[in-house]
Amino acid sequence: MAASALGDIQIRDPFLLVVPDGEGYVLFGSTDPDVWSGPGRGFDCWTSADLVEWHGPIAAFRPPADFWSSGQFWAPEVYAYAGRWHMFATFGGPGVVRGTAVLVADAPTGPYTPWSTGAVTPDGWECLDGTLHIDAEGAPWMVFCHEWLQVGDGEVHAQRLTEDLRSAAGPPSLLFRASQAAWARALNAPQAADDSDGREHDGEDGQAAYVTDGPFLHRTGDGTLLMLWSSWGDAGYAMGVARSESGHVLGPWVQQGTPLWSSDGGHGMVARLPGGGLVLALHQPNETPRERAVILPLREVSGGIELARPHRAGGPGDGPGCGA
Template sequence: MSHESDTPRDLAPSTLRLAGIQIRDPFVLTVAETGTYYLFGSTDKDIWRGPAEGFDCYRSADLEQWVGPIPAFRPPAGFWSDRNYWAPEVHAYDGRFFMFATFTAEGVRRGTQILVSDAPSGPYVPWGDGPVTPREWECLDGTLHVDEAGDPWIVFCHEWAQVWDGEIVAQRLSPDLSRAIGEPLVLFRASEAPWVERLRHPRVPEDVAAYVTDGPFLHRLASGGLIMLWSSFGGSGYAMGIARSASGRVQGPWVQEDAPIWARDGGHGMIARTLDGGLLLTLHQPNETPLERAVLLELEETAETVRPSPRVA
C-alpha cells in the first residue's frame, strides 16, 4: 500500500487532544507499517441540519495527540448527495483503502456509498455507481466484513424510519467492492435485544413501537467466534450492545447479550487493534450535537465476548 504525507489540502492542521475534536461515530484505522492511527467520523459541525462539507480525519502516533483536521473526502462536482454525511469507516482491502459512509439527498433514499483512496487519509473518491445498499430502502451505517472464505460483505442498518423495528442486514459484495450481489439477509431486529427500549420521537405515532439500529461492527475473536457491536436506545439513553453469531458466520443466527457493553449516553463504536496488539473500543459521548467527543477504552477479550478493561475508570 502506498502512503502519502497526509499534508492537508484545504485546512491548516493543528495538534489536538480528543476533548478538542467534535466528532460522532468515531472509527480508528491502525496502519502498523507506519505506526500511525487515523481517526475518522462524522465531522460536519451540524450533521443533522447543517451544510454537508465532507469528512475530515486526524492522525496520531500515540492515541493522545492528534494532528488535523485533514480533509479525507470532499464531494466532487455532480456528487449525488448534498446532506447528512455520516459515519465513515475506512478498511484496508486488496492493497487500497475503502471508505464506507452514509449519504442522502432530497428525493433519494439514504444509503451507504463506498469510496476509495490509495492513502489512508485520502483523498477518497466515489467507487462504483452510487450506494451499494438497496436503492428502495432507507439504509445507513454500512460496514465491511470479510468472511472465513475471504468473501466481502456489507453489514448495514435498514432504518427504523422505514420499518419501525430497525434491522441489521448483510449482503454480499463483489470482490472489488464496487456493487452488491445476491439478496439482502436480515440478521436480527432491534427489539430482539433485552436492553433496547422503544424510541420516543415526534415522527413515531403513539400506537407504533419503534426501535433503532445503528452502527454495526463485526469482530472476529481469537477463539474464532464472531461478535457484532451495534447501537440503539436503552434505559440511560444512547447505548451500545453486543450480539454473537451462534454459527461463527455472518449469516448467524445472532444471539443478543442481555446488557449493553456501554449504557450511558454514548455509542456507535468499533473495535480497533493498537500498535502493541491490544484492543481498543471507540464510541462517542454524549449523544448531543455539538458536544459529542470520541472516547477510547481498552478492551479485554474472552472466548465469547469483549469487555472494557478493569483498568478503565
C-alpha cells in the same frame, strides 16, 4: 498542523484506523458541524502516533460538484482492501434515499473519491452505517441497518458484495431486529424522547419504534464472531453486543442481555493495536455539538468482550479517560 486532544474534536461515529507497519493511527468520523441538517461538507480525519495527541483536520473527502448526496454525511469506515483504501460511508439529504456508498483512495487519509455508483444498499431502502466484513473464505460482505424510519423496528442485514466492492452481489439477509435485544428501548419511551440527538423520535402512527445504528463486526482470538451495534437503552443512547452462533455473518445472532456501554454514548468499533491489545472507540455524549470520541481499553473474555475498566455516566472527561 495543530495538535489537539480528543476532547477538542467534535466528532460522531468514530472509526479508528490502525495503519500497518507502525505508521500510527487515523481517526475518522461524522465531522460536519451540523450532521443532521447540513449542508454536507465532507469528512475530515486526524492522525496520531500515540492515541493522545492528534493532528488535523485533514480533508479526507470533499464531494464533487455532481455528487448524488447533498448532506447527512455519516459514519465513514476505512479498510485496506485489494491494495487500496476503501471508505464505507452513509449519505442522504433532502430528496435522497439514504444509503451507504463506497469511496476509494491511494492513501489512508485520502483524498477519497466515489467508487460505487451511488449507494450499494438496496434501492428504495432507507439505510445507514454499512460496515465491511470479510468471511473465512475471503468473500466480502456489507452489514448495514435498515432504518426504523421506514420499518419501525430497526433491522440489521448482511449483503454479499462483488469482489471489487462496487455493488451488491446478492439480496440482503435479515440478521435481527432491534427489539430482539432485551436492553433496547422504544424511541417513544420517555428516556428516549428526552435524549436530544437532532433526529425525529416518533414511530409511524404512534407505534413503538426501535433504532439500529452502527454495526461493527469483531472476531475474537477464540474464533467467536461478535457484532457491536447501538440503540436506545434505559439511560439513553447505548451500545450492545450480539454473537453469531455459527461463527458466520449470517448467524443466527444471539443478543447479550445487557449493553456493553449503557449511557449516552455509542456507535462504537474495536481496533487492535500494534502490540496486540484492543481498544473500543465510541462517541459520547450523544448531543450535537458536544459529541467527542472516547477511546478505552477493551479485553476479550470467553466468547465475548468487556471493558477493561468500568464506565460511569457523564461526558468524556467524566468517564475512564481517553487513550489506551
